[in-house]
Amino acid sequence: MKHSFLRMSILALAGSISAFATAPQYVLSYFVNPGGNQTAITTGVVLPPTTIGTTSSVTIVIFNQGDGNGSIAGVTGGTGNTFQLSGLPAFPTTIKPNTNVTFIVSFTPTSRGQASANLVINLDTGAQTIPLSGQGVGAAFTVQNITSSPATVIPANGTLSFPNTAVGQSATITMSITNNGDAAGSITPTVVGSNFALTNVIQQQLTLNPGAFTTFNVVFTPTNIGALTAQLLLSNSITINLAGTGQGANLTFVETIGSTQTPVANGGTILFPNTVVGSTAAATLTITNTGNVATSVTSVGIPASAFSITGALALPLNLPPGGTATIGLLFSPNAVGALPSTLVIDSKTFNLQGVGSAPTSLPAISFTGVGNTAAPLQQPSVGLQMAAPYAQDLTGTLTLTFTPNSFADDPTIQFASGGRTVNFKIPANTTSAVFGQASQVQFSSGTVAGTITLTPSFSIGGVDVTPKPAPAETVLIASSAPVLRSLQIGTQTATSFELLITGYSTARSVSGLQLTFTPSAGSTLSATSIPVNSDSAFSAWYQTTASQTVGSQFTASLTISLGGNATAVQSVSVSASNALGASSPVSVNLQ
């Protein structure tokens, strides 16, 4: 109704213009939708300030205040999508007197500032060109890095660059957002991506009036090494790129077994091939620093196990960016079955796994050098021979045991190297045992009747591979008549002399001594041959602890007292006997 009233006023005005003819007479006006005041079009149509992206409109009114019909051939104008016409009638259209034709001009600014276009109305009285104008209004955000000095402006789609930051550390930049536009605007700061975050954001969605500003922090906390990016979305139209570089060393590990290379991670497993006990399998672990900061490895270790590190590592292992170091690993199984261990490189741990396989059986073993019997006081040699070469290094121990016929052991029965065990080795692909540097080892046969048993044991890398039953060689020391080694003169006086009789009796029995005296020239002895019953004396001796230190050996003392001058005796010979026979005599000259 309001608009009708206005139209009538205009009509009155127009009537004075067309008082003399029956012709159309047009009055052009417009009003802002909705419900704006109707305004005559004099210089143009001004649309109201309009927020960018929104639409305002005016209605154009063409009123025929004449007394004849008018006609409109068409209406054109507008600029793209900024100014658009709508509500147009079908042209040509007739405007009867006192009627009007309306249509709408809408304004949708895409940017801030003045926009203009022309509207052309083709009336039957001539074309009317009407300037259209409007102002786009909106918020205009200025984004600044105010941590830098001076503050720097980050344009939309620009990049906010962070300083290089160690992985796990943080760098913070404070951002300032100011609305320098002519309309309020909203921002919703949001980070899209990882390694970056916002802090101190006042409100997730914030409306900034013209001239207002807000601040918040962007924090860069790299979790990875290298160039890292994300996006900071402030609004639909403002995106800031975030960029930073995570700094740090990064060690990668690659195991190489044979020609196969396999990456292995911290906590991963280095798997060695099944390996026969006594042999070895090698691998290498290559450490590469794929990071952008130099680092070093300060400790590398494997606990005592079947695994070891080959060679001597010169620690620390310095690893510049891109640098590598190689650690040699050796698997030397000393038992059959799974033999897990660990490799610790600084704070990283790798599982070492390998399986020791059972060695193959040994070839037949034989003894060399030694016979099945040995005389007392001998030092026979013994060696070990395999029927065929063996593929692996063998180590072993040859053990000597002695089983005396009597109750007493003979401690003099020992290997030359001392004791009753001797170590040997049989190098791979050979057949003969090596004792130290020699192919055989000597042992003493002692002086006590009994059986010496030689039993070897074999091992490969600590695993017993001795055949079952173990090979053994026995050496018999026979019981026999006493043997005298020497007869010496001990204490000697004018009327007596001492005989020191040294010998042994493997039976640990000397029942009798036979003394034979040879008179000096011109002398006569009352007796030249004297038997001595020595059974009890020797029995007592052989039961002493001292006697057992030298097997069956003895030095017996006999003191001979003479009824006259000792020079009457030229020499003495002695033989000893037991149940098995008599010894050869030994003699000594007194003069």
Add this chain to the structure above:
Amino acid sequence: MKPLALILALGVGLYASDNGWIPVTGVVLDPVHQSLRPIQGLPGASLLGPALNLPFAVNAAAILGHKNAAIVIDATGAAQAWLVTGLLSTDISASPLEGAIAGVDRIAINDAGSVAVLYSKSSSQLQFVSGLPGSPAVSDPISSTGIYGEINALAVSPDGGWVLIGATDSGKGAVYRIGPATNNEALLVTTLGDPRAIALKPGLRSSPDAVIADYATDEVLLLRDVRGAPERILLANGSNGVSGPVAVQVLEDQSIVIANAGSQTIGRVDPVTLQMSTIPVNGVPDRLERLLQPNAYALNQPGAAPLLLLDASPDLRVVFVPQEQ
């Protein structure tokens, strides 16, 4: 003539000490423990016994034959000479040899064990000790300055009147005779390369003969009549197997045994044919040290390797005394 009565005392059952029954091959110096240790048992079945109980560490020693005694040099800086008696008994005792020269490096004993010669390189002196072991008497020191070079061999005459000395100076060696019998004057007996060992043997005349090992020429020489007009006879040389001879001994049968350090052998020169035979040694012989058992000699000293003995009763053989573990 009235027959001499024989009264037999059966000491076999009455011996005071159990240990007295243990045969002892000899007594050797253990340089590792600086002690004297008996070789318990006979060659082929013996062990090194515990150290003899002496009140000092021992640096050098010479056993006085079968006299159960020894002259030893203590390991202190003074290198005092001591007479040890009762060597293998429980009442072993040591007495300093009063008047003996200090700093003794070498001791030589005559075969009977009655006379010793002490030599001090630092003081260039020799000294005779007679009356051993019961009544030791030291002679005045004798200057050895008339003997040129390094003294490597000593051999004391049976009567203790002189000593043969082998010395080498700048690649030239000589044997000298010196002692009371020469009025303590060093008499040149012969010259040769490097006399490393000398042994005396009964000579055809009253003067002993000497067997000399020349290390430089790999020769073993017989020097007849060392006291008179010496005559040199080559007994064996490299072509016979002499190699680096370092010791010689004369056995009871008058055969000569030679310790060849170079070839690690023991050579034996037959007294009749003068042919030399050798047997191997599983080690390096550096001596032929007479032991208490007849025909038994030490070829080295106990230490890192087993003690080796030469058993010459009657055939030569080398036996070990098990190494201590």
